[in-house]
Amino acid sequence: MKAGLIVAMASELEALHRAGIRGAKQSGIGKVEAARTATEMILRDRPDCIINSGCAGGLAPGVKVGDIVLGVQTAYHDVWCGEGNLRGQVQGLPPRFDADPTLLQIARDLHPGYPLHSGLLCSGDLFVTQREEEERILAVYPDALACDMESAAIAQVCLYYGVPFLSFRIVSDSRVESARETVYRDFWKSISDESFDFLRELLDKI
Secondary structure (H helix, E strand, O other): OOOOEOOOOOOHHHHHHHOOOOOOOOOOHHHHHHHHHHHHHHHHHOOOOEEEEEEEEEEEOOOOOOOOEEEEEEEEEOOOOOOOOOOOOOOOOOOOOOOHHHHHHHHHHHOOOEEEEEEEEEEOOOOOOOHHHHHHHHHHHHOOOEEEHHHHHHHHHHHHOOOOOOEEEEEEEEEOOHHHHHHHHHHHOOOOOOOOOOHHHHHHHH
């Protein structure tokens, strides 16, 4: 199976290279950049599936820095289309985007060296640093495990084109931390070459 791989940032791409993973596309940060890259990849490269990876901020109490979160579902935390739609729902689309079940099962069958969580990844054009921002997201999605800025946008594009999709994220900062920005910066200073081994194993299996 030919897998297309998307990460957002240069630091994530460099981490993949250190782990021996080549061929990933760097989209840039945010929903528009992610959607643009996914669309171009689908139309030009014709992948059989798309995998999105990178970092995310933990939201659930048990999700800690260095843990892996598998996006069983992805959703927007910053969308509101008015009456008749749920918070986070783009009108005419499902309120949550489901991961491809086959890719999800392959990922679940792997045994990473870090705790693995499966559940909801929330996306929005916001780097979450304030407790009020966390509470706003959790008011919409009490079951959210982590938040990022790209996963749901790529999932939406993949839904349009019928391309199987999976996002998984390594937690770079946690809700239990009082200084998310400091923890986030320290994460990239201390990230090991083995941190993205899970992705390499996943790609080997598909």
